[in-house]
Amino acid sequence: MGQKPSIRCTTPSQASPRPLGQAPATPTRAPWLGWETGRTRVRSPGPVPKLPPGPKPPPHAWSSFAMPPALSPAPSRPLSLALPYLVPHRGRLALLGLVLVASTAVAVAAPQLLRRFVDRAADGAQTGTLLWAAAAFAGLALLAEALLVLGDALAARVAWSATNALRLDLVRHCLRLDLTFTQRHPPGALVDRIDGDVGRLANLFSRMVPLLVANGLLLLGIGVALLATDWRVALGYVPLVGGGVVLLRRLTRGAVPAATAQRAASAALLGRVAEHVDGLPDLRGAGANDVARRAFWRDAAALLTVARHAITLGVRWPAAAQGLASAGLLLALLAGAALHLGGHLSLGGAYVLIAYAGMLQLPLLHIAHQAHDLQQALGAWQRVAELLAERPSVLDGPGRLPRPAGGALGVALEEVTFRYAPGERPALDGVTLRLAPGRRLALLGRTGSGKSTLAGLLFRFADPTSGRVLLDGHDLRGLSGDSVRRRVGLVPQEVRIFHATVRDNVSLFDARMSDRQIRVAVREVGLGGWLDALPDGLSTRLGAGGRPLSEGEAQLLSLARVLITDPALVVLDEPTSRLSPAGRGALHAATERLLAGRTAVLVAHQLDTVRTADEVAVLADGRLVEHGPRAALLDDPDSEFSRRLAAGELTR
Template sequence: MRGFRKVMSLASGVAGYVATASAIRLAVVATAIAQGFLLAAVLEHVLAGEGIGAQRDRVVAIGALIVARFALTWAGEPVTEATGAATKELLRGRAFAKVAALGPGHVAGARTGELRATLVEGIESLENYYGRFLPSLVAAVAAPLAVVAVLAPRDAWLALLIAGFAVAAVVLPPLWAGPLEERSEQRMSAYIGLGAQFLDTLQGLVTLKAFGAADRRRDDLRRGSDQLITRWIREMAAALVPLAIYHLAIVGGVATVAAVAAARAANGGLAAGPMFLALFLSVQALRPINVLAAAYHTTYEAGTAADRLHALFATVSPAPVRSTATPAAGLAPSITFDRVTFAYDTRERPVLSDFSLQVDPGRTVAVVGPSGAGKTSVVSLLLRFFDPRQGVVRIGGRDVRDLPSDQLRSMIALVAQDTYLFGGTVAENVAMARPGASRADVETAARVAGAHEFIAALPDGYDSPVGERGLRLSGGQRQRLAIARAVLADAPILVLDEATASVDAAAEASIQSALDQLTAQRTTLIIAHRLSTVRNADQIVVLDDGRVVETGRHDELVTHAGAYARLISAQEVH
């Protein structure tokens, strides 16, 4: 199988489960071979004139083996399920940790639907591979070897015949793996693409309806669905070839062994005992291969999934953790950007060029500028979603790259333009800022944010569900919850990234009042496009095309009649 080593390299955490499942399958094979051996002996003695009663011990042993095989088969299923559960826990935990380490910088460049398919369907295919295919493969190899070893001393030709069909059943199907895996990759790409497109459609349904694009989108989904069906049919057509090889080898093997054994016995060239033994053991030799055939499809799905997971794990973080990062005690809540140059892609021109900024403890500094000036990049660098190409970002005089991520996050509270609320209650969303916070602390934070009144008016108050992405709340209500989070976090540095840009003027005035309480006695960095929110800042930094073009207070910059004044004028005109 293509990528076998890649698939197996992901199995280190579930090797014990796989070994246990394989051992159970081997025990099942052993009971089946022993049963065949005893059945052949019973029939041989019956033909010799010995009654069943005289073979009581063999009959009892056969019954015991049947019970044992049933018990082993029953025990094997929980082990298989446990293998799958361990696979999902291990790989999804590892994948989520990787995505979390990569941060928004990586997720913003990947379609959510594609990432979800890799972490869900992809890992499920590996679950089946480890839990079902590998133990089946072990049994499919061990059973013929054991049968040949038992039968060869009694009749080498029949043992060789069984070995030939077993080798054909195990070796020939993988020769078809190339085209099958290629078609599987094409089908998986179509599946992931359609899933991502469908998720985009659900999330953007309002926009599609507003612009009359719902019918066009439906046609796009139909074409994507048709392509997926076509590729799935092509994959299934290719999959029939190895399945046909499996079944021809299994059925043909048993039939051929039976015909050859019967013919030789009829001609006196084979005794009854070896004949019966060959008949029973040929079935037991090839039966595990039939089980393997049922699980074979997981091999090409697993190969595709392993490729995608390895690609994810190999992705280099835009802000890698330094091994030398150590906690720093007594950090002052100051922010410094020292001649920072940054680009999201090294092949693109910088979005920040030789950018410097100083925010002293307890001061409020606003960064403003036209769209695309690089304002949001300032926040991304401060939160260390990315690292600068040149220059240094510091907190309390310490390079943020030398601070553990936990300490960095504890120093900063963020209120962003696009407030994300998770599917849960109001209280759970606010308490995300400080796990374990009491209900009294949550309510106090909500009161400071001016959110308590609307929360209390909800059907279940703080226990009211907010809906997916907080859609049961208005934009202003979601923003107040974001402010409550920041209050509860009680971080010494506050970052307001377009915190009122998505609300109307009436809501802005109310929210601004809550923000004024929040910024008191805190170091505050404001990123703003709506300039009415920065008039009282201690300093305003004007960005244009990634460079600082002006600095000063509001009154000074208006009087100067430069870039800031032009921004003010443009907003007043509009």
């Protein structure tokens, strides 16, 4: 604790500040009371790291500097990931299959019509006959266009519906993950996964897969048509196509890992940008713009390195496909001329051979040109699968926390030890503590002593490494997260105002809350006059681009957010206030209203707050060194509490 409170106006996708040049995995405090994670609460960029001089970045500087850590390895079976999202669209997919088969048939039939046209013209047929053949050809061309439009529409509909469902699942999934997860992955990088990667998958489904299927079918159709035209020529294509497949496989090896690395580097860059935009006041305040610019440059240079590698691999494919197609065309020209001159094939037949060889070019080139996008999409697929494979460590229990009879919850910690990571020093070490319903506990301790960690365990942001946390005798592990959140309200030290209406900022987007409830909560915390003065009342937009809030107003709003849920236990991480005495007075009055009749755990910094507590607990290095009634501890000059008061550790 001990830092100044700050108000962040943000949309959920904005990043949180991190000291420049520091890897994100070494936070200085519990992530949860900063409202969102990834925030170390270090308000200045801290000591500026010594960067290598000059513009040349060290090779793969990003790997140790900014690249988000890899997620858990995921099963790389794209179909098993996609299937649940595609099955609901099976009707449209079947129709799409039919359309693709029909358009292939039309494409393969068109040269046959031209063959008849050429042969009849060569035989001196009547103009009427030729006109009929030409009309039939035009009809086929129109039909081909119509099928194309229908196929595109169907594919886009399926792709966007399926990927929107996937996007929604990813958001839900991320919201369930441990808060330390978002601390390891900057929001910008997650946005790139949830939106960027899923967008690439939508492109895969709407364009690439239909194109690949259509071109595969076309290759097959051309093969059959060639066989029907002249089996010797068709056989001549077998080694050509076989060799082509082998060659393409060789060339694409390594392309997917390269594309995955490119996506990861791009996500790191995006994370960096989002983080810097969010932390702009901190950066400017510390005069660290230049460091920020160089850090950004390093990420951009890392992206360039991996992108160049991926693109080099990507361009070899179209070049090889073009070469193969040209060889096929040459073969058709030679064979067509030889067979026609030898009297084995009509002029129309020779034309058809050449037409099919030309058509052969198209699927090969289409596939080749999609190769780079395909690599990107497969890389995106891998990254989405990794994200879905990430598992939360806090799992919902089957039980529900009932509403306590007297409206206030009893709290108990039994031998609670908590480590943020195995092998690390415990942030809480064997803490045992009891708080009867309706009592108010002030939690004191120097910075890093474990206050926020303890507060977070009460809200079940994480489970203890050992020991138990009980609410009214119920072990939190056995309870559903929802039922706990309904009974426990958390007021974080740092208020986050969303770019949304007052209504949404108070109800936190819960549409079940009525306007009346919201108004009552806002008035209850003393913001009635403020609300009345707003131009659009509850519909006034706050946050970035909307109406700015003073620090005090934002903090009162955060009390209203909790008040409206009518919790039975309030966990309050008190801001170390920069407010004026009048502002502090308003906040105390509102806090009193919130805490009345409820159990409360207050991470306290101010004397005024501690004065309102029934009990005081003092933490030092994760251990509970003192706990007792406030009055008794105050009367004992040898108590930790008295000593800390005497040392002036609390703000007056």
